[in-house]
Amino acid sequence: MIPAPHLDFLPLLPELIVAGVAVALLVGGALVGRPSQTVLLLLTLAGLIAAAAASAYLWNWDGPGRVLGEMIQADRLAVVSRMILLGVGAFGALYGHHYFARTGVARMEFYPLLLLAVSGMTLLVASADLIVVFLALEILSLALYILVALSFRMASAEASMKYFLLGAFSSAFFLYGLAMAYGAAGTTKIDGIALALSGRTGSQPLALAAVGLLLIGFGFKVSVVPFHMWTPDVYQGAPTSVTAFMAAGTKVAAFTALIRVLDVSFQPLTWDWRPAVWALAAASMVLGSLLAIAQTDLKRLLGYSSIAHAGFILTGLIATDGAGIAAVTFYLVAYSVTVLGAFGTVMLASGGIRERTSFDSFRGLAGRSPMLAGLLTLFLLSLAGIPPTVGFIAKAGVFGSAIRAGFWPLALIGVLASVVGAFFYLRVIVLMYMEEPQAELEPEGAALPGAALALAAGLTLVLGVFPQIILPVLEKAAILRW
Amino acid sequence: MAELIVFWVFAPLAVASGIAMLLQRNAVYSALFLVVNFFALAVFFLMLGAEFLFAVQIIVYAGAIMVLFLFVIMLLGVDREERLVEPIRWQRPLGIFLGVGITAEIFAAVRAGVGFAAKAPGGFALVNQGGNAQAIAKVLFTDYFLPFEITSILLIVAAVAAMVLAHRRRGAVSGPPPAGPARPQPDREAEVAG
Amino acid sequence: MLGDYLPVLILGGLAFAFVVASLFASSLLRPSRPSPAKLAPYECGNEPVRLPKGEKFSVKFYVVAMMFIIFDIETIFLFPWAVSFRKLGLFGLVEMAVFIALVFVAYVYIWMQGGLEWEQAPRPMERTAAEGEQEEELLRAG
Numbered sequence: 001m002i003p004a005p006h007l008d009f010l011p012l013l014p015e016l017i018v019a020g021v022a023v024a025l026l027v028g029g030a031l032v033g034r035p036s037q038t039v040l041l042l043l044t045l046a047g048l049i050a051a052a053a054a055s056a057y058l059w060n061w062d063g064p065g066r067v068l069g070e071m072i073q074a075d076r077l078a079v080v081s082r083m084i085l086l087g088v089g090a091f092g093a094l095y096g097h098h099y100f101a102r103t104g105v106a107r108m109e110f111y112p113l114l115l116l117a118v119s120g121m122t123l124l125v126a127s128a129d130l131i132v133v134f135l136a137l138e139i140l141s142l143a144l145y146i147l148v149a150l151s152f153r154m155a156s157a158e159a160s161m162k163y164f165l166l167g168a169f170s171s172a173f174f175l176y177g178l179a180m181a182y183g184a185a186g187t188t189k190i191d192g193i194a195l196a197l198s199g200r201t202g203s204q205p206l207a208l209a210a211v212g213l214l215l216i217g218f219g220f221k222v223s224v225v226p227f228h229m230w231t232p233d234v235y236q237g238a239p240t241s242v243t244a245f246m247a248a249g250t251k252v253a254a255f256t257a258l259i260r261v262l263d264v265s266f267q268p269l270t271w272d273w274r275p276a277v278w279a280l281a282a283a284s285m286v287l288g289s290l291l292a293i294a295q296t297d298l299k300r301l302l303g304y305s306s307i308a309h310a311g312f313i314l315t316g317l318i319a320t321d322g323a324g325i326a327a328v329t330f331y332l333v334a335y336s337v338t339v340l341g342a343f344g345t346v347m348l349a350s351g352g353i354r355e356r357t358s359f360d361s362f363r364g365l366a367g368r369s370p371m372l373a374g375l376l377t378l379f380l381l382s383l384a385g386i387p388p389t390v391g392f393i394a395k396a397g398v399f400g401s402a403i404r405a406g407f408w409p410l411a412l413i414g415v416l417a418s419v420v421g422a423f424f425y426l427r428v429i430v431l432m433y434m435e436e437p438q439a440e441l442e443p444e445g446a447a448l449p450g451a452a453l454a455l456a457a458g459l460t461l462v463l464g465v466f467p468q469i470i471l472p473v474l475e476k477a478a479i480l481r482w
Numbered sequence: 483m484a485e486l487i488v489f490w491v492f493a494p495l496a497v498a499s500g501i502a503m504l505l506q507r508n509a510v511y512s513a514l515f516l517v518v519n520f521f522a523l524a525v526f527f528l529m530l531g532a533e534f535l536f537a538v539q540i541i542v543y544a545g546a547i548m549v550l551f552l553f554v555i556m557l558l559g560v561d562r563e564e565r566l567v568e569p570i571r572w573q574r575p576l577g578i579f580l581g582v583g584i585t586a587e588i589f590a591a592v593r594a595g596v597g598f599a600a601k602a603p604g605g606f607a608l609v610n611q612g613g614n615a616q617a618i619a620k621v622l623f624t625d626y627f628l629p630f631e632i633t634s635i636l637l638i639v640a641a642v643a644a645m646v647l648a649h650r651r652r653g654a655v656s657g658p659p660p661a662g663p664a665r666p667q668p669d670r671e672a673e674v675a676g
Numbered sequence: 677m678l679g680d681y682l683p684v685l686i687l688g689g690l691a692f693a694f695v696v697a698s699l700f701a702s703s704l705l706r707p708s709r710p711s712p713a714k715l716a717p718y719e720c721g722n723e724p725v726r727l728p729k730g731e732k733f734s735v736k737f738y739v740v741a742m743m744f745i746i747f748d749i750e751t752i753f754l755f756p757w758a759v760s761f762r763k764l765g766l767f768g769l770v771e772m773a774v775f776i777a778l779v780f781v782a783y784v785y786i787w788m789q790g791g792l793e794w795e796q797a798p799r800p801m802e803r804t805a806a807e808g809e810q811e812e813e814l815l816r817a818g
Contacts, residue, residue: 002760004767005624012628019635023781026642030788071628109646116639123632135632142639146646205591484678529678538752546748553741556733619760622753623768630753631771634778637746641782644742648735649791 008067011058011074014051014082015123018089021047022115029108040111041097047115048086048093051122055082065481066128070189073128073260076477080329081125081256084336085249089118091340091452092245098449099241099347103152110150114245117143121253130178130188130214130265133257137174137221140253141167144246148238153355159237166220166230174217180210181265193265204269211266211273215280218261221254224314225283228307232295235303240355243299244343247306248336255313255332263320264480270320277318278410284311285417292424298346299357301424302339305383308421309335315414316398319405325478327397330471334382334394334463341456342379344449345372362428364437373432375457382460384425385418390463485529496522509555513548520544531606533614739791743783750779 009016025043029035061074092114100106120140127133145167149160182188184206185196197207219227235243266273288308295301313335316328349365349372350357366373382389395418399411463469496519503515524539609617622630757764757772786792 001765002620002624002763002768004765005627023638023778026638026785027781027788030785033788068628069625071626107646109642113639113642113646116635116642119635129629131626131629132632135629135636139632139636139639142636142643146639146643149647488678528681534756537755541752541755542748546745549744550741553733553737557735557738613759615756615759616763619756619764622756623760623764623771627771631775631778633749633753634775637749637779638782638785640742641746641786644739645786645789645791648738648742649789 005069006067008063010063011061011067011072011078011126013054013058014086015119015126017051017054018047018086018115018119018122021050022112022119025108025115026112029112035108037097037101037106037108040108041093044093044111044115045090048090048118052083052086055079055086055122066191071127071129071132073126073190075479075481077256077259077325077329077480078126080474080477081252081332082122084252084333085118085121085125088245088248088252088336088340089114089121091344091456092118092241092249094448094452095241095244095344095347096239098446099239100150107150110147113143113147113150117147117245117249121249124253125256127257127260128190130181130190130193130261133190133261134171134174134178137217137254137257138171140250141171141221144242144250147242147246148234150242151239153237155237156239159234162230162237163234170217170220170227173213173220177210177213177215177217180206180213184210190260190265194267197266197268200268207266207269208272211262211269212276214261215273215276218254218258219280222251222258222310222313223307224280224310225287225307228284228288228310231307232300232303235306236297236299236357240299240343240347240350240357243302244340244347247302247339247343251306251310251313252332252336255317255328259317259325259328260480262317263325267320274318277314278407281311281314281318282410282413284308284314285414286311289417289420289424292421295424297358298350298362298428299343299355301428302342302346302383305421305425306339308417309339309383311417312395312398312414315402315407315410318407318410319401321401321405322475322478322480324398324401324405325480326471326474327394327401329474329478330397330467331394333470333474334390337456337459337463338379338382338389338391341375341453341460342383344453344456345376345379348372348446348449348453349376359428359431363431363435365432367437375453376432377429378457378460380425380428382464384422386422388461388464390460390467393464393467488525488529492522492525496526510552513551513555516551517544517548520548531610531614534618537615739786743786743791746779746782750776 021043025040029040056079058074059076059079063074065074066072067074093111096110096114097106100110117140120136120138120143124133124136124140127136145160145164148163149157178188181193184204185193187193187196197204216227220230223231235247238246262270262273262277285308288304288306288311292301292304292308295304313328313331316324316331318324319327346357349369350361362376365376378389382391385391385395387393395414399414402408402411402414499515499518499522503512503519506512506515520539520543524536524544527533527535527539611617753775754772757768761768
């Protein structure tokens with residue numbers, strides 16, 4: 001008789017709720033035939049809120065650090081990242097409801113797929129084993145490939161195809177890295193790898209190959225140079241609501257998992273992976289910012305900006321102390337809020353499913369809709385990292401931790417890239433305020449996404465002025481127990 | 483002795499079917515050679531004592547994956563002949579160089595025993611004593627029961643993906659119909675160039 | 677190790693030998709008087725021709741292919757579970773029940789959405805005229 005493992009499902013409760021609601025919506029929606037979009041939205045939001053409550057409860061979890069066959073991490077980093085991700089999911093649901101409702105061809109699969117993607121993301125931030133990391137990555141990627149294709153436009157199908165091909169390619173790299181890690185350490189547990197590697201001296205080619213291949217796998221997901229090729233096309237082709245969700249969600253989830261892999265599993269090899277992360281960060285910041293200058297489409301611009309931001313976040317990751325992790329988490333909050341706001345405004349301003357997102361459509365937006373122009377300005381300033389927005393505090397945090405760890409040249413590159421970045425963000429602002437409108441485009445007002453945008457704008461400003469509100473929480477979460 | 487004979491029967495078969503697969507111009511024949519290749523690989527798994535993998539190789543690869551391969555071939559049209567001229571000229575020499583490079587690298591690494599755990603996989607025989615599938619069941623359904631359950635969620639996503647992409651209802655298309663009456667095609671280039 | 681599989685090998689050899697032997701035997705025993713009509717492959721009176729150029733599968737077969745793969749993977753998990761069923765006890769039964777139930781969700785979803793209906797019109801029936809027009813227009817607009 002094989003003894004059954006000890007079952008402690010509580011630390012997995014948020015994922016169980018989200019996936020459970022997704023499955024229920026899938027079956028229920030299929031049975032009903034043509035369910036009301038509003039009902040689906042409300043159920044989705046209810047599921048996300050319940051999951052958030054469950055994960056908030058886990059903040060004071062005092063049981064074992066790893067549960068369910070040591071597959072799930074029950075620490076505070078997981079709690080905080082889950083909260084961010086569930087919030088991102090709620091934004092995605094609100095945006096999607098609006099976006100797909102106005103096209104008149106809303107598919108009921110949107111909500112279950114969104115929830116499944118969220119469950120993959122939250123599972124990713126809570127995994128304590130590389131196998132779970134891989135499965136979570138696959139769940140979120142697979143759901144995102146489909147979400148990207150959920151639109152009429154040709155570009156949407158094309159974006160999905162590109163994303164799928166490159167994503168599958170990167171999954172192969174990740175899997176190969178996982179196998180190498182198992183070969184080097186004899187385990188796939190995130191902390192077990194660290195324990196196996198820590199006592200060794202001399203060169204460890206297998207472990208180095210593992211960390212390199214895993215970095216490539218994560219690099220694709222978070223779109224750092226040189227694994228960024230898909231980003232602009234996919235961000236532009238995907239329905240804007242989905243772009244907002246995936247831009248924020250994948251970054252939060254994959255970077256949190258990357259923190260665990262680099263700062264725990266391969267902590268004994270810190271001096272070996274740091275140069276690689278250094279190069280990736282520098283290349284992403286520089287290329288992301290430089291290529292963004294040449295863009296003439298706002299969604300594409302935000303795609304390149306997301307590449308640059310991936311570089312900024314890596315800059316914070318290079319300092320492996322608790323403060324560095326807290327800085328990265330803060331940056332993830334800041335980026336999520338800002339990018340959700342930016343894409344939300346673009347969605348409302350770009351007029352229907354046809355998605356007029358070229359710069360021409362935004363010329364003179366201030367005249368037609370001062371509200372949207374003002375919001376977009378705020379979010380672009382935050383992306384550029386100009387005070388008093390949250391983007392400034394976030395950038396200061398990651399550069400500060402890089403300097404403390406002795407990587408001031410990287411911080412310098414980051415500052416220069418930010419200056420370049422400020423240029424192209426400001427160009428859009430100038431476009432909106434100083435030029436005559438060209439396109440006859442009626443920006444739309446909508447209650448639900450409007451409220452979401454107001455929330456994002458509020459957070460952008462409030463966290464920019466009073467970062468202390470969440471910083472202590474993030475610092476407590478940044479302590480990795482293993 | 484028996485292992486040696488089996489190996490020398492199936493190793494040339496694996497290599498030959500692999501080469502034949504690459505050299506075939508008809509995609510369906512290529513796929514059939516791939517089936518032969520999969521079977522030869524399955525026998526290798528058997529020789530290594532991985533009986534479960536042997537079953538997986540035959541059921542999933544020679545079965546399911548081949549069905550998908552053939553499906554895609556038929557979807558694109560059997561008569562379709564690929565142009566054998568590379569559109570990117572430097573791609574082929576680079577591919578050959580990298581292929582030779584990685585083969586040499588793996589050879590060197592295996593010969594030098596780079597990174598292999600010092601303890602021989604003697605544990606493998608020990609674990610396998612009660613049968614390979616039983617040993618897998620023991621870890622899969624206890625220590626790894628969570629990944630196992632998560633796999634089912636992954637399968638659900640795959641099912642939804644297939645339905646959303648391939649099954650159209652209510653006009654909710656996610657792209658132009660692949661083979662139907664000619665519809666006005668939007669200008670792809672303009673879309674991409676953006 | 678491999679000796680355990682000797683019966684399988686013998687069985688395979690026997691099967692192969694049987695095919696060869698019966699073909700050979702029938703070629704010896706049967707009368708052989710070929711005529712064009714006899715040599716033509718039997719296909720309901722029609723001379724078989726190649727598929728027309730560009731003949732393709734419909735993409736809706738893809739759902740079926742995908743279903744096959746999903747349940748194939750389920751089978752793979754069932755195999756080690758079945759051989760150790762007694763040792764795994766109640767826990768094993770419950771976890772496999774959960775797994776199968778979740779995979780069954782995928783099946784119910786595909787079934788209810790009409791993924792298994794063979795004769796479903798390629799043009800959706802429920803679509804309203806307005807939606808159709810909108811789709812056309814959107815495709816044109818890209």
